[in-house]
Amino acid sequence: MINYLYPLYEIVRNYDRCIACRVCERQCANEVHEYICDADKVVCDDSKCVNCHRCVALCPTRALKIVKSGNTYRENANWSCKTIDEIYKQAGSGGVLLSGMGNPEKYPVYFDKILLNASQVTNPPIDPLREPMETKVSLGAKPKAVERDENGRIINNLPPQIKLSMPLMFSAMSYGSISYNAHESLARAACELGILYNTGEGGLHEDFYQYGNNTIVQVASGRFGVHTGYLNASAAIEIKMGQGAKPGIGGHLPGTKIVGDIAKTRMIPEGSDAISPAPHHDIYSIEDLRQLVYSLKEATGYKKPVIVKIAAVHNITAIASGIARSGADMIAIDGFRGGTGAAPTRIRDNVGIPIELALAGVDKRLRDEGIRDNVSIVVGGSIRSSSDVVKAVALGADSVYIASAALIAMGCHLCRNCHGGKCNWGIATQIPELVKRLNPDLGYKRLVNLLTAWEHEIKEMMGLMGINSIESLKGNRLMLRGVGLSDRELEILGIKYAGS
Amino acid sequence: MKRVYVNEQWCLGCRLCEYYCAFAGIGGADMARTLKGVKINPRICVEENNGISFAVSCRHCEEPLCVKSCITGALTVNSDGGVIVVDKSRCVGCYTCILSCPYGAVSPSDDGVIQKCELCVKTVSGVPACVQGCPNNAIVFEERCVAL
Numbered sequence: 001m002i003n004y005l006y007p008l009y010e011i012v013r014n015y016d017r018c019i020a021c022r023v024c025e026r027q028c029a030n031e032v033h034e035y036i037c038d039a040d041k042v043v044c045d046d047s048k049c050v051n052c053h054r055c056v057a058l059c060p061t062r063a064l065k066i067v068k069s070g071n072t073y074r075e076n077a078n079w080s081c082k083t084i085d086e087i088y089k090q091a092g093s094g095g096v097l098l099s100g101m102g103n104p105e106k107y108p109v110y111f112d113k114i115l116l117n118a119s120q121v122t123n124p125p126i127d128p129l130r131e132p133m134e135t136k137v138s139l140g141a142k143p144k145a146v147e148r149d150e151n152g153r154i155i156n157n158l159p160p161q162i163k164l165s166m167p168l169m170f171s172a173m174s175y176g177s178i179s180y181n182a183h184e185s186l187a188r189a190a191c192e193l194g195i196l197y198n199t200g201e202g203g204l205h206e207d208f209y210q211y212g213n214n215t216i217v218q219v220a221s222g223r224f225g226v227h228t229g230y231l232n233a234s235a236a237i238e239i240k241m242g243q244g245a246k247p248g249i250g251g252h253l254p255g256t257k258i259v260g261d262i263a264k265t266r267m268i269p270e271g272s273d274a275i276s277p278a279p280h281h282d283i284y285s286i287e288d289l290r291q292l293v294y295s296l297k298e299a300t301g302y303k304k305p306v307i308v309k310i311a312a313v314h315n316i317t318a319i320a321s322g323i324a325r326s327g328a329d330m331i332a333i334d335g336f337r338g339g340t341g342a343a344p345t346r347i348r349d350n351v352g353i354p355i356e357l358a359l360a361g362v363d364k365r366l367r368d369e370g371i372r373d374n375v376s377i378v379v380g381g382s383i384r385s386s387s388d389v390v391k392a393v394a395l396g397a398d399s400v401y402i403a404s405a406a407l408i409a410m411g412c413h414l415c416r417n418c419h420g421g422k423c424n425w426g427i428a429t430q431i432p433e434l435v436k437r438l439n440p441d442l443g444y445k446r447l448v449n450l451l452t453a454w455e456h457e458i459k460e461m462m463g464l465m466g467i468n469s470i471e472s473l474k475g476n477r478l479m480l481r482g483v484g485l486s487d488r489e490l491e492i493l494g495i496k497y498a499g500s
Numbered sequence: 501m502k503r504v505y506v507n508e509q510w511c512l513g514c515r516l517c518e519y520y521c522a523f524a525g526i527g528g529a530d531m532a533r534t535l536k537g538v539k540i541n542p543r544i545c546v547e548e549n550n551g552i553s554f555a556v557s558c559r560h561c562e563e564p565l566c567v568k569s570c571i572t573g574a575l576t577v578n579s580d581g582g583v584i585v586v587d588k589s590r591c592v593g594c595y596t597c598i599l600s601c602p603y604g605a606v607s608p609s610d611d612g613v614i615q616k617c618e619l620c621v622k623t624v625s626g627v628p629a630c631v632q633g634c635p636n637n638a639i640v641f642e643e644r645c646v647a648l
C-alpha cells in the first residue's frame with residue numbers, strides 16, 4: 001500500500017559536530033536514530049520523529065536540530081497540507097483522528113488583545129521590593145451577612161475555604177494520563193508553594209496521601225478511585241462535568257496504560273480500558289448536581305469545599321448561574337484551549353469557546369444576579385504566563401488553573417503525541433524506562449522556580465497598577481483596555497478600548 | 501569529603517557522563533572539536549544489564565586497596581582532601597591497582613600508564629564534569645556519612 005504521508009519534520013544532523021556518542025539513539029523511544037557501526041555514524045528516520053526535542057536537548061555538541069519539512073503539496077488556501085494529510089490518514093486507517101494537548105488552531109487569543117494599566121503621577125505605583133504585597137487568596141463561598149447569637153457574639157458562618165499563597169493551582173491531570181513522577185513533582189511543588197494540585201480522575205496513589213492538604217481530588221463520570229478515604233484525604237473535591245479540550249465527551253485511558261499501581265489506584269482490573277462516560281449518569285439537571293454536591297459534603301462532614309468543573313461552552317453563563325445555586329463552593333471553567341492527554345482532533349479544535357469571554361460573561365452574570373459570593377471562580381484553558389493570570393483576575397477570576405504550562409516546565413515540548421504513550425520526557429507515559437527520565441527532585445524544583453518567577457511578576461504588575469492586594473484587582477476591569485477588538489467583543493469582556 | 505555518588509534509580513544509561521568525562525580529560529573549548537573522531541576512554545563507565553544501569557567511577561575509599569597495592573607510590577591519597585590521585589611520572593604500568601580495585605574503577609590509559617577519576621572539581625561550577633553533565637541527577641556530588 002502506498003504511504004501518502006511525507007514526514008512533517010526533518011532532523012538535521014551537523015556531521016561536523018556529531019561525535020557519534022549515540023545519546024540521541026538511546027533517548028529516542030520512537031527509534032528515530034540509528035548508529036551504523038561500519039560507517040561510525042548516526043543516521044535517522046524522519047518519518048518516526050514527533051519533534052519532541054529530547055535528542056536535541058540532550059545532544060552534548062548541539063549537532064541536531066529539527067526543521068519543518070520543506071515538502072509541500074500544491075499551494076491551496078482552501079485545502080491546506082494539514083487538511084489533505086488528515087484525509088490521507090483517515091482514508092488509510094478508517095479511524096477518528098486523535099490529538100494531544102490543547103487546541104493549536106488560529107483562533108483569537110483575547111489575553112493578547114488586552115493591555116494592563118499603570119499608575120502615573122496622580123496615583124503612585126508601589127514598589128513590590130520595598131513594600132508588602134499580598135497575593136494570598138481564599139477560595140470558597142463567602143457568607144452574605146454577619147450572623148450573631150442571642151448574646152450578640154458573632155457566629156462563625158464561614159463555609160470551608162481553601163487558602164492559596166498566590167491565585168494559581170495545578171489543574172487536573174490523572175495518574176495514568178501522566179506518570180507517577182510527574183504527579184510527585186506536582187504534589188511536592190504544590191506543597192512547597194502553598195497552592196493545590198489536582199488528581200484528575202485517576203484516584204490518589206497511596207504514596208501521595210501525605211500531600212493531602214495540597215490536593216484537590218476529582219470525582220468524574222467514571223468515578224475511578226473514589227472512596228471515603230480518598231475524599232477525606234483532600235483539601236477540596238472537584239466534580240468534573242466537562243473539560244475544555246473535549247466538552248461533552250468522556251475519556252478513555254487505554255488498557256495498556258492500566259498497569260500495576262494505576263489499576264489499583266483507579267480500582268479497576270489491570271488491562272481493562274478506563275472509560276469515563278460523556279455524562280454523569282446520575283446528573284441530568286442542576287437539582288441532580290446539587291444531590292452529588294451534598295453527597296460529597298455529607299461524606300466529608302461539610303469540611304471540604306466542592307468545586308464543579310465545566311467546559312466553556314455557549315450557554316456557560318446560564319450553566320454557571322445554576323451551579324452557583326447548587327450548593328457548590330467554586331466553579332472551575334475550562335476554556336477551549338485547555339490541554340488533554342488525548343482527544344478526537346475535530347472536537348478539540350472545534351468545540352467550546354475562549355476562556356476570556358466565558359469568564360467575563362460568568363462573572364458579570366453572577367454579579368448581576370447577586371450570587372457572585374456564592375462561589376469562587378477558577379479559570380483554566382491556556383493560562384500561559386503571569387500576565388495571563390493578572391488579566392484573568394482583573395476579568396473576575398478568583399484563581400487560575402495551569403497544567404500545560406506546568407508540563408512544559410517539567411520538560412514537555414508540546415509535540416502533542418501524549419496519546420502515543422511513548423513520551424520521551426517521562427511525563428505522559430507509563431513505560432518504566434521512560435517514566436524514570438523525569439526525576440521528581442528536578443521536576444518539582446522547576447515547577448517551584450516557574451511559579452516563584454510568576455509570583456514576582458504578578459507582584460510587579462500589581463505594583464505598577466498601584467494595587468497591593470490581589471483581592472483588590474479581582475474583577476477590576478478598569479485596569480484593562482482592549483486593542484484590535486470589536487465593540488461586541490469589548491462589551492462581552494466588559495472593558496474599554498485602548499485610548500478611551 | 502564530597503564524593504561522586506550514583507542514584508541508580510535515575511540513571512537512564514544515556515552515557516553522557518562518559519563523554520563529559522572524556523572531554524574533561526582531554527580538554528579544549530568545544531566538545532565537538534575535542535571528541536570528533538575520537539574513541540573515548542573515560543574514567544567513568546556505565547554498567548548496564550537487564551534495564552538497570554549506573555555509572556561507576558572511583559569511590560575514593562578511606563582505605564584504598566589501589567594505593568596499598570601500588571608498587572611505585574604513584575597512587576596516593578591527596579593530603580588535603582582524601583582524593584586518590586595518580587602521579588603518572590611514577591607509574592610503571594604494572595596494573596596491580598587495576599587488579600586490586602574491587603569496583604573496576606581504575607583502567608589503562610591511552611598513554612600506557614593507568615587512569616582513574618581524580619574528581620575534576622576545578623570546573624566552572626565546581627562539580628565534576630560527569631555530575632554537571634548528567635541530565636537526571638543520577639550522578640551527584642555530595643557529602644555523605646557512610647563508611648566506604
